[in-house]
Amino acid sequence: MADSNNKPRVVIVGAGFAGFNAARELSRLIGATAEIVVINSTDYFLYLPLMPQVTGGLVESAHICVSLAGRLRKTRFVLGTVNRVDARRKTVSWDGPEGSSGQVGYDRVILTAGSVNKLLPIPGIADYAHGFRTINEALYLRDHIIRQLELAALAADPAERAARCTFVVVGAGYTGTELTAHGQRLTTRLARVLPGLAGQEIRWLLLDTSPRVLAELDPRLSRTAERVLRRRGVEVLTGESVEQALDGSVQLTTGDKVATRSLIWCVGVRADPLVDGLDLDTNRGRLQVDEYMAVPGSDDIYACGDCAAVPDLTRPGQICGMTAQHAQRQGKLVARNVAASLGKGTQRPYKHGDLGFLVDLGGLAAAANPLHVPLSGPVANALTRGYHLSAMAGNRMRVAADWTLNGITPSEPTSLAVIDAASVPLDVNKPRA
Known part of the structure; x- marks a missing residue:
């Protein structure tokens, strides 16, 4: 036509x-x-790999979004x-x-x-879990995490305080692992400025049915990532998952029941x-x-x-x-x-060469295997961030500035509460009530 x-x-x-x-x-x-x-x-291209850093407060949400109208000048854009x-x-x-x-x-x-978001036939997941595929979900989750600690600091009931300070992440792939790493650092920073949380344990649980985190990576890098998380106090539970999600708790496949107000779904897409x-x-x-x-x-x-x-x-x-x-x-x-x-050039089949993978674990921690060379620590972190800057379609200087400023002084952990849970349903065909 x-x-x-x-x-x-x-x-x-x-x-x-x-x-x-x-x-x-x-x-x-x-x-x-x-x-x-x-x-x-949406009227923007979203650089998904940096979403965990948005939730963790390291990068501004607008800086990983690039205007389609501004970058695709020779196209007609329809919203x-x-x-x-x-x-x-x-x-x-x-x-x-x-x-x-x-x-x-x-x-x-x-x-x-x-x-x-990929759903599994687990009772309660669509009703109580939070997904992590859109910028709205990243922003909502950041606000939700902060709000839970703020409410926990005011709670008189120890059981309520403990539940609000417990975060369960299901799925230990790239997204779940990075989100857990950055989320744990966010709650650690916030707990220091909330007197009501003095001495309170803040739990992060990372679950996956696989025998190890980051199962797609070389076992050595997988062990590196798990070691970093465990050193920070994250409970890494491999070979386990959620059997049922309830209002205020989750039932694990082991039979254990964990009281929590935060179930984060990163199982896949x-x-x-x-x-x-x-x-x-x-x-x-x-x-x-x-x-x-x-x-x-x-x-x-x-x-x-x-x-x-x-x-x-x-x-x-x-x-x-x-x-x-x-x-x-x-x-x-x-x-x-x-x-x-249409008459311009010659068709070619898609055949790729694996460039390796990179996982940012927050701070100076990272795991990477560029061209299948396993790296960890500050070197891997520098390589990971360098790759992200080169792969982004725009806003590179803004993201680099975010990293620099947050390396000098931590960001302010405040909840803007501009997105509610009903706006980010896990099941796109079943909006939350």
Whole structure:
């Protein structure tokens, strides 16, 4: 569906790591000869890896958000949530803010809808757990943690005080481990300035069914991360999880009951619910695509990132993991393949080389294995932060300034309480009451 100037139209659904990088690369390649439309539910690209540092108070939330309109100058940006992709009519429909809606035709569409919190059939999780996928969830959680300690300091009942000072994190992958590390440092700083918490134990529990934290990492780095957490007093419980979430407590799979007002869910993610409504084949809940990230049988539909099951050519029969590293690379390559389908360049299959992983544990602690060289401590920390600065799409100086200032003087741990629990439901299909 060409526009009035006979330019082909490419519609990109979503502007996370995959969509944002696809839009930038496509603008560079064919921005003058095609119309590029980006549809996203927010007007910013969120640099997800630094969200634990937002909750921990090391980085300002606005500094990990980059304006889409400002960075994607050669595209048409639409603020809305896509609710339908009609492959037969070649149209994309969306719901906009304040009751608006719209529809646009396409010659090519790139589906990069991303992912949402992954739920498990555990009673009470959707009602009492807090997720950690959006900037609103990061801000809400920071306020919630601070508020719990402030209320604990005023509580006359020792049992209530102990429950408010207990934080349970489920999932010891990258997100859960980093969030626990930064959250524990935040509560330690805050407890020092609240006289009512003098002598009170502040508990952080990190649970995972895997036999070790950061199971994706080299065992040596996993042990390093666990050692750092345990040294800070974190209770690392591997081979365990939550059996039931209740109002004011959680039941563990071991039978133990832990009183807490803070259950944080970092178990993993699943493809955006948009995928469920598409009449397209899926693989493990993600859109089925070939090595060129094209949907089989549809020469005008492409998909990548967390919502797509991109074949991992380095591991025959497997699909790529749902990581920012994959999404960023796939976004750039899918743009080149779409441009090639429109006569600019040649299509190439997605085949990646693993660059390694980095985990920031707060302070000078970190674990990293760049190019499979295991590192820990200040060297790993410097490398981790250097990588984040290089990978960010903007605000690098602001983030570097945040780190510098917070290294000199701690941030003020205050609760703004601008986001309530009803605004950040764990289950996107089941808002909190």
